[in-house]
Amino acid sequence: MPELPEVETTRQGLAPHCIGRRVSEVAVHNARLRWPVPESLADTLTGRLIQRIDRRGKYLLLYCEHEANGHVGVLMVHLGMSGSLRLVEPGTDRKTHDHLVFSLSDREDDLDAEPQWELRYHDPRRFGCCLWLELPVEQHPLLVSLGPEPLSEAFDDQHLFRLSRGKSAPIKSFLMDSHVVVGVGNIYANEALFRVGIHPLREAGGISQARYKALSAAVREILAQAIERGGTTLRDFVNGKGEPGYFQQELSVYGRAGEPCVRCNKPLTEVRLSARSTVFCARCQR
DNA sequence: CGCGAAACCTGACTGC
DNA sequence: TGCAGTCAGGTTTCGC
Numbered sequence: 001m002p003e004l005p006e007v008e009t010t011r012q013g014l015a016p017h018c019i020g021r022r023v024s025e026v027a028v029h030n031a032r033l034r035w036p037v038p039e040s041l042a043d044t045l046t047g048r049l050i051q052r053i054d055r056r057g058k059y060l061l062l063y064c065e066h067e068a069n070g071h072v073g074v075l076m077v078h079l080g081m082s083g084s085l086r087l088v089e090p091g092t093d094r095k096t097h098d099h100l101v102f103s104l105s106d107r108e109d110d111l112d113a114e115p116q117w118e119l120r121y122h123d124p125r126r127f128g129c130c131l132w133l134e135l136p137v138e139q140h141p142l143l144v145s146l147g148p149e150p151l152s153e154a155f156d157d158q159h160l161f162r163l164s165r166g167k168s169a170p171i172k173s174f175l176m177d178s179h180v181v182v183g184v185g186n187i188y189a190n191e192a193l194f195r196v197g198i199h200p201l202r203e204a205g206g207i208s209q210a211r212y213k214a215l216s217a218a219v220r221e222i223l224a225q226a227i228e229r230g231g232t233t234l235r236d237f238v239n240g241k242g243e244p245g246y247f248q249q250e251l252s253v254y255g256r257a258g259e260p261c262v263r264c265n266k267p268l269t270e271v272r273l274s275a276r277s278t279v280f281c282a283r284c285q286r
Numbered sequence: 287c288g289c290g291a292a293a294c295c296t297g298a299c300t301g302c
Numbered sequence: 303t304g305c306a307g308t309c310a311g312g313t314t315t316c317g318c
Contacts, residue, residue: 002312006311034313078313080311080312081313082296082310097296123296125296125297127313176312176313273290
């Protein structure tokens with residue numbers, strides 16, 4: 001589920017219902033995520049007001065203010081491979097792998113009033129995490145060495161060209177390295193490389209700045225489009241419905257190994273790169 | 287240092 | 303029906 005567009009969609013879906021609300025209760029049903037959920041999380045978080053929700057790469061950052069002393073800390077959530085954050089009606093049956101439940105109430109209500117929503121962290125594979133950060137968050141080890149946001153000005157041909165010099169790694173691995181740029185997962189790495197006609201196994205260090213210009217633009221466009229389409233799932237977070245496959249119908253290569261290239265009709269090739277499915281057109285991508 | 291591979295998990299699916 | 307094997311949207315850590 002969570003490529004960057006889905007994380008951003010989650011952020012946009014949660015924000016209007018969470019911001020200004022108070023965390024009235026925290027229940028940790030399974031603390032064994034990618035990193036253990038801090039034992040003190042419930043104590044730390046209970047009673048805080050959610051100020052805003054940011055995203056850095058695929059991390060969601062919920063800024064939470066202590067009502068009594070004004071202290072602000074951040075709940076940092078990563079959805080891993082299989083995670084989701086959903087708002088449900090309080091009292092909804094808890095599903096297997098709903099590991100954390102945050103009860104949200106109106107800020108005017110008492111702590112023991114009925115919560116308005118329950119925010120549930122669901123993650124079957126438990127590759128995600130839920131951590132507590134002190135400000136400033138950029139100093140945190142998981143965030144400090146991340147590359148630029150793909151939709152920011154800092155992500156351009158110059159950045160990719162400079163960083164790639166001397167690298168023998170395949171361009172697809174380079175593009176998926178969060179130290180190079182955040183948020184480009186397996187699906188969109190495949191798609192972006194197809195769009196600009198670059199062979200996924202080509203050495204990153206041997207690619208021209210002109211081609212990086214096309215590639216950075218393609219990454220930006222694809223992610224922006226996917227976020228736009230993800231917007232249609234916003235309502236579903238509140239309604240508790242499953243997500244529609246907003247990206248699936250638009251994919252040119254991912255999941256289409258053996259099927260004809262949309263551009264030249266030659267059957268698409270699939271290879272494994274670091275155990276990740278890599279699909280490309282051997283004719284269009286060089 | 288840089289790279290590929292292993293590791294962390296569960297569930298869905300395939301083939302015998 | 304069951305069981306073994308493979309694969310899945312991510313990212314850190316290990317080992318060469």
